[in-house]
Amino acid sequence: MIKVAIIGTGAICPAHVKGYLQFPHRCKIVALCDIYPEKAEKMKQEFQLDARVYHNYQDVVKEEQIDLISVCTPPYTHANITIASLDEGKHVLVEKPMAASLEECDAMLEAADRNHRLLSVVAQNRFTTPMMRLKHILDQDVIGKIVHTQVDSYWWRGYSYYDLWWRGTWEKEGGGCTLNHAVHHIDLFQWMNGFPDAITAVTSNVSHDNAEVEDISIAIATYQDGALAQLTSSVVHHGEEQQMIFQGEKARISVPWKVVASNAKENGFPEPDQKRMEQLNQIYEQYPPLQVEGHAGQINDVLHAIESQGKVLVDGEQGRQTLELITAIYQSANTGESVRLPLDKKARFYTRDGILQHVKPFYKKGKSVDNFSDQSITISGSEK
Template identity: 55%
Template sequence: MLTIAIVGTGNISHNHIQAYLQFGQRCRIVALVDIYPEKAHEKKARYGLTDARVYASHQQMLANEHDIDIVDVCTPPYVHAEISIDALHAGCHVLCEKPMSASLEECDAMIAAQQASGKTLSIIAQNRFTDAFWRLKAALDSGLAGKVCHAQVDSFWWRGHSYYDLWWRGTWEKEGGGCTLNHAVHHIDAIQWLLGFPSEVVAMVSNVAHDNAEVEDLSAAIFKYADGALTQLTASVVHHGEDQKIIIQGEKARISAPWQTFASVSADNGFPQSTNDTRREAEINAIFQQTPMLEWTLHAGQIHDLLQSIDNARAPLVDGVQGKRALELITAIYKSAITGAVVALPIHPDDPFYRTGGTSALAPRFYEKSASVANFSEVGAISLGKNLDQGI
């Protein structure tokens, strides 16, 4: 049975703990770590983790626990790399929350530590483990929609003004960025998983509703691919209703999450006819519906994949390289917005935006952070956004 240490017991740790408890025959949580140990004790009592020992630092935990198999990192982003690298060097597998780290330099250090240790490193991208995206990818990969021309990604979230009062949020140094980094990362990972890595990025960022944060609460970006296709992405924490979607326009049909397919037919003059290509729509729908539903979804789905990868000595679906790709696109968005230039990918190690602290040093401070709350009272697990599995 695999042993688990949870490092960071804030709101997102609920999703991790609940997921591990679903695999009670395969793993057990034996350590909880938090710089506020009372939070770890609360999780221990809430979930009946009677065998779990509580520590105030990951260093203390690693020094005392010699049989940990997986270190699960649920801390703020600025310490993801340090904790993950220490755990890998200690001979542990690592599951790290998004975003992978605070810089591409740290991503490469994490990947190097994983390669040197021979252990598994997986980065949370739980939206890949939804039936909506799993089936959308199957429909896309079938080729029935034709060559991809355009994608629309709406990563719409809503957070109240007080959201950025938490001590580490809303600062470039501690959070690493705003909604682009910590909310749209899910959809950015998903679109690069679906369409591949673009060649150029251009973007703008703004703060329109949170004057207690240095970072952006709204951004808009365009990705250009080598074949000329474009993706437009909006990241936001100002959209009431959190209406999230990915729409992919192929030459022959549109497909999307939430699921919809539409195949236009051209009249002789090039305008769309009133009747669609219903045969193509039916074939695409069949691919979507016949793709088996996942046994485990969201965090449970990714943890299941991690456990399977360890058992079978294979790479996880979202490894360190995949985690870095999402952060590289986010870094390109910030670089373009800050410099006003079109950014060519990849971003190289001699680029100031590659290095740890580079984006923070160059980024605009939209507002001064005006409050610093140590901890919010918990009201349950955090929102993971709208369910995209409509129509399944």
């Protein structure tokens, strides 16, 4: 039985609790921790957990009975809590984004390596049937070379969203919609499409003058073979329509699922390639649906890796790569220059201090509240 602790009992915590509770014969939540212990106590009562409540994470990581820790705190705390947990011999599942800087990511990776413990970064959208099916098709090269990718990470958040005390500041949140909302789509993008050679980006804040950070960004990624990708991150799009479109030489596929394939007429104009579309639809439908999805799917993956002493699908290196793309977007947008990848330790935005030194806040954060009475959130455009 794997003993689990959850540090941070805010809005994302219930997704972890519900995930672990799907595997009662494999794991048990034995500890909840929050700087506001009444929140942890409320979570304990809501899910009727047989767990101890803590207000200090240092006490949690020292508990010998704990095997695995979920880190569900604000991004600027991820590195310290994760490293302390790994150094005490615990495996860690840390929420997105992995950390506030690449320097912190590297310190977390070093801690996992020296302590021989698993480090997994939450990317629950990988653990969905549509995404696994899309990845399966891309790996088979049925649509040919990818020539253009479109990633639309569209969300909508009202003005009061940034009133929460840690949101909307570069110091505490580490960034805006690019880091904290589009992180999932950017993770999927680099997992499916590979790592680009350069990023050119612009950011803006058009609707939230109570935040220092961006509420929309547009980035262009370039590849050595000439392929392009465009990534839009937003919290100003009503409807929250989200999509990923891959244009190959032979066909177009996407999530939500849609396939279009064309052949060229004698004059170069398109006509439908029905045979290829039927083939792609068949491959898509034949891929078996996942038994558990989302956070529960990733938790299942982590539990299996601990039980089998194997590897996780989304490890620290993958989490770092996602943050590296986001860091490049911020560096490009704030310097007005294209950024070559990969980023090294000399990059201006490699450290947290470097980010705070070079970033240009849009506004000064004003109102600040400790908590919202309504803790419900939306994940991928639907209530969870």
